[in-house]
Amino acid sequence: MNFKTKLGLGVLAFFTLIAVIGEWIAPYDPSAMGDDLLSPPSGAHWFGTTMTGQDIFSQVLVGTRGVMVVGLVCGVLATFLSILVGVTAGFLGGAADEALSMLSNVFLVIPALPLIIIVASMLPSADTVLIAAVISLTAWAWGARVLRAQTMSLRRRDFVEAARASGERTWRIIVFEVLPNLTAVIASGFVGTVIFAVMLQITLSFVGVVSLSTWNWGTILFWAQSNQALGQGAWWWFVPAGLCIALLGTALALINFGIDEYANPRLRKVRA
């Protein structure tokens, strides 16, 4: 494992920790209003305060959980869907493959953001888990496409034929012979989906289509934007949340490079 991958894992572990303990270590109630209105970062308020005197540091800490939960739930759901569709299509071939490939390509080509915005704004209560489910429905297609291609190349390999010749059933061949050989692809698809889901959730919160009652990094940005934080020069209102998003995204991307390099030795750095 190289340095970049370790760095990625370290940052991810850090945010995971914050997601778990953030609520307890937050110095203030993130929604509680205070007397310091729109004050820049200080000893009392590390990331400054909002228009109504809420502590932004606490909002970031508490908001981490929502971000990580959506990432995890979407990652699991969408990866499951992509395996189901992609591996089935690649293994079965023929008409089933044609139909499933078309389905995933349709979902890939249709612009997901406006669609999700519509769905989210039509839902009467768009809470975290529901949003995660909706995001998953649009996030599986890329993974399915990659898995299908990989499965197709595995399907005709002799060890699959050999398993059939020894009398293995089709589902067992898919689950125990093909899937273990796709581990790297599945892992990288999972991480990619988490990035996608986190970005989308934050975007939806920023745009204001999901419930603002729970904190996440996107809702902080929503309030910053709707209170004209920019015009008032309150950079501290939107910089921390944005940096956290970028850091988490970078960490996940680095982990994915690690997986890619593991799976494709040609990408490994040349050593002198």
Add this chain to the structure above:
Amino acid sequence: MTFLLRRALFYLVTLWAAITMNFLLPRLLPGDPVQAMITKLGGRLNSDAMASLYVLFGLDEQKSIWAQYVDYWAALLRGDLGLSFTFFPTPVADVLSQSLPWTLGLVGVTTVIAFLLGTLLGVYAGWRRGSWLDSLIPVTTFLSSIPYFWLGLIAISVFSVTWPLLPASGGYAAGLVPEFSGEFIGSVLEHAVLPGVTIVVSSVAGWILGMRNMMVTVTAEDYVLVAKAKGLSQRRIMFAYAARNAVLPSISGFALSLGFIVGGALLVEMVFSYPGLGYVLFQGIGAKDYPLMQGVFLVITLAVLVANLLADIGYLLLDPRTRREG
């Protein structure tokens, strides 16, 4: 030719799927937001407008779902997307036709620039693996991990608020009338700089990385080795042998990630109050303007599909294999 026909057929199916989703969503999801809006607007809606909203959002429950579907298609084919609540009483189709050119201009140009720039940088980074260009990879990764809209916010904060160099919002200076004059065009370009640069910066990293990895893979292929053994110039091998083959997956990736990029670009428009579809969508969200939101979705989907078809044609021109099979 079969290749293009197959692709065109696929895009038709996709369009059909998008339209059908648009039809089903308000009927499947609980609540009747449009009904509520109609009640609120009360007598200000004329009977024609009311009728088309009924058709589009399935408020007429007397009819079978199939009859509703047929009516829906008939309305769409007439270009009737209902009335916008936000820009009441302007029809949605009119709002969209005003904002579409802005989006096509901004997103079209920046996406092409980002693709070309990223591909070129990726070619160099992949060819000279291990050089200083490679150390840019983590930086570009970081840049691409930043949400488009946040980068836009930062850009505004730095270049409009701290140093007021460029305008932070709008498509052209207030007070100007859209016309074909030097002043107006200059103003449009000036207003496009910040949102444009934002889109390019956040989308370029993906192309760099994809192209770099393809180059690394292709560089190890036999035909590149043979070209080297023949003593061809580095430039020629890099572009005519390696890059030409490496770019193909990049182009098919271009087609598939277009939906994603357009989503990001819409957000940039929201942040910069740029008069394109993204900003219209943003205003629609605030007002729960479903006719407008659904109209935006349909138009964007259509635009993405057309762009995909163009990318396919590009692929066809570059890859002789698809040409022969066709």
Add this chain to the structure above:
Amino acid sequence: MNEVALEAKGLVKTYKRVRAVQDVSIVLRRGRVTALVGESGSGKSTVAKLLARLVEPTSGEILLDGEKVRRVREYRRKVQMVFQDPFASLNPVHTIRYHLTRPLKIHKRPETVEQLLERVNLPADFASRYPYELSGGQRQRVAIARALAAHPEVLLADEPVSMLDVSIRLGVLNLLLDLKERLKLAVLYITHDIASARYFADETFVMYGGQIVEGGDSETVTQRPAHPYTQLLIESAPDPERSVIALDAPPEETGEVSAGCRFAPRCPKVQSRCWTDAPPRTEIDSSGHWAACWLYVEAV
């Protein structure tokens, strides 16, 4: 004691427009090795897959102990296959133990993994290893052990030694011979190397263009080949270390249906009727040696 274990009658396999296998009939007997010799593209591997029921025939039937077996799993308990490439036929993510345990479980056999390994002359501690830790010859022994786990009557060996180093081929072939004797297996030995067929097989069939063109006991077929194609094969591969290289690749068109003999375009002794009529199967002598060639129709 040489009773028929597996009998294929009139097998045909058509892929889209290409006829990979055209009217192949073959009989495998207990305790005997039958060789199927041909170049790549002759359809011999397709025959193996048809007999293993990995591929469904377009027409024709396969009888196991004189009966048609409907249930595939029951069939696979009695007919097992060894693949050509031992580097591809073992799943890289599983241990040797997993590879051998599965068929034992599927076919409810009482043997242990260690017994199977011992049968193919591998040490018992190989069970915990992964395929990449083994040499080609060792892997092929594992593949043979896996095939034996089901306790089959028929073993289909598709070029079992062609991917192995020349120095270890004989060891693997001798192992197969030994197992055949001890377990009274009916073995189909598919190869492109006609010299090894003479050494290894009791009976030899020669395949060309999806059809069997000559058959008989191995000694006769290899020492006194009747069909011009077999003669060419033997001339071009005088020693076992060399594979068939002197022959031109068959023209693409021969894959398509033609009325006459499929070998006509390449045959040095071609006659005018070869182009129009397919040659019938003709007895050469009383030992059961036959060929499908017009040269011998006149003689009878």
